[in-house]
Amino acid sequence: MxxxxxxxxxxxxxxxxxxxxxxxxxxxxxxxxxxxxxxxxxxxxxxxxxxxxxxxxxxxxxxxxxxxxxxxxxxxxxxxxxxxxxxxxxxxxxxxxxxxxxxxxxxxxxWMREGTVGDLVADGAWAGWRPARVRREVRGLLGLLAVMHAAGVTHRDIKPDNVFLRDGRLALGDFGIAKHALTPRHSPLDAYTPAYMPADVDDYRHWATWFDIYQLGLLTCTLLTGADWTNDDISRIRDLDAPEDLKCWIWHATAAKGTRYVDGTQALRALTDLHKVDMSPARGPARLAGHRVVITGRFSTGTQQELTTLIEESGAAVQSMVGDDTTVLVRAHQIDGGLGAHEGRKLFAARERKRRGQALHVIDEDRLCRLIGLTPV
Incomplete structure (x- = not known):
């Protein structure tokens, strides 16, 4: 409801x-x-x-x-x-x-005299906060959610109007529809604000802790931009003016089943660790044979389809998205420039999997050319 x-x-x-x-x-x-x-x-x-x-x-x-x-x-x-x-x-x-x-x-x-994040948005002059401040404040709210979720508590209505300011720091309020259940997955899905819930919310019968994380992911976008982000804006995450690791965290916080953060503890750990993940290209493997490869970006030596053929001829398997068995990510020099959200998701997925310990080589176009026998442009 x-x-x-x-x-x-x-x-x-x-x-x-x-x-x-x-x-x-x-x-x-x-x-x-x-x-x-x-x-x-x-x-x-x-x-x-x-x-x-x-x-x-x-x-x-x-x-x-x-x-x-x-x-x-x-x-x-x-x-x-x-x-x-x-x-x-x-x-x-x-x-x-x-x-x-x-x-x-x-x-x-x-009495919260400084008002809410919603008040800042409504003012119209607020352009959001710097990423470092956003990261600090979101980390604090995640610490709170970690405690709540461990106790079987879900807030259920994390949105700009329910997040207050005290001395410039964020404080969560309005626990009017929060619920405490010994087994959170058995808590009925009975009340929520539609604009801040996943588009497929009606497919679920019970409230889950990850809904809180989803809402906090949207709030993070609001804090970065000064605009009220709802579930209609998810596709614009890649275009945010923010560090890649923070965009990666937002993408997973609001992601589809299987790639999302399930509770406050997991989401807090990810936010803390993602910026430590090295996504810069390295030497990588000596040869591609036997590897499972994902390529992303706009390449100067050929189209993705052309490079896919050459990679497969080298004895490797090419995958459309990063998965559990992906071992090599080939990152073009040009990632942006109208490539679409699909290419951005590959980088986000690779960063998160490296954070979790998956052995995943990141190589650039020059290294790929050497591995498949092409001359770099």
Whole structure:
């Protein structure tokens, strides 16, 4: 069931100026409605002094739609307490119980005065961050997801509007549709924001941890460009103005089944290690016979089809994509220039497989020419 937020026209559970009191006696004054929808209503609020109406802290008050959501969100807050990458939970309580009264289930979090990544995008003047900053912030969020996924928790709604800024650093918020399941693969696929999910999401019956990684991959593109990236933009990853290792990580984070990162731990390890992978051409094998070869790029000595014939005549097998048994990648001097996403995927796949330890030679066009008996141009 897709989640589509937005303030509704229904009667709001709280009103501006109303004072509510938590279980510990802390008082909160409601200052105004921020947003509302199927998962509750969110308000600007102020925490007041115990004996006066003096404001001691600006906060955010959320009235959850039901007790189950409230329990879940409070649990997330306690589970992740103390982590910089999370909007801090300050209080959780219910009030209004009794005959003829409606119980309100309340979550109080810190007020994030710097807003969200979505606010930066909406401003229109933001062109994104430098890759080094993006890498640092995404690494922090992946560390958070690694903890969550290990505990059986999935967030389910990682998007610009749910990623906040605190002192210029990213913090994940709005755990309203997050779920905790002892076996995450058995958690039903019951709520999500369609624009930030894979195009084939309807083929799945259960929520998976890799959906969180997919959403974070899209967010990484937003952080690099300043534009809101959705599942419609996946084909443009190759064109990003970013280091190849970071684009490789994004491609695998948002990739099809079989090549993706399955959880926060795996994705964090990849982001940390991919830039260490040496993709520069080397001498490679003494001969091609017996090797399985993938070629990529625009070659000056012939077309890919012509070179494929010569490579096969040398006793090697030519593959269309990098696989488990690929041993040689031939990288042309010219990779870009309208070659399309297919050629970029070969490089991304090779880098990731080398990171995982696959023995894979990377050679250039000159070395290939020597191996197949051609004169380099």
């Amino acid at each position: 897709p989640y589509r937020g937005g303030v509704t026209g229904a009667r709001q559970p709280l009103r501006a100026g109303q004072i509510i009191v938590g279980d510990t006696g802390l008082r909160y004054r409601v200052d105004g409605l921020l947003d509302g929808g199927g998962f509750g209503h969110v308000y600007r609020a102020s925490r007041l002094a115990s004996s006066s109406d003096r404001v001691t802290r600006k906060v955010c008050v959320k009235v959850c739609a039901n007790a189950a959501d409230w329990h879940g969100e409070a649990h997330m807050g306690h589970l992740l307490a103390g982590r910089r990458e999370v909007v801090a939970l300050l209080d959780a309580f219910a009030f209004g119980s009794g005959p003829g009264r409606t119980t309100r289930y309340v979550i109080v979090t810190e």
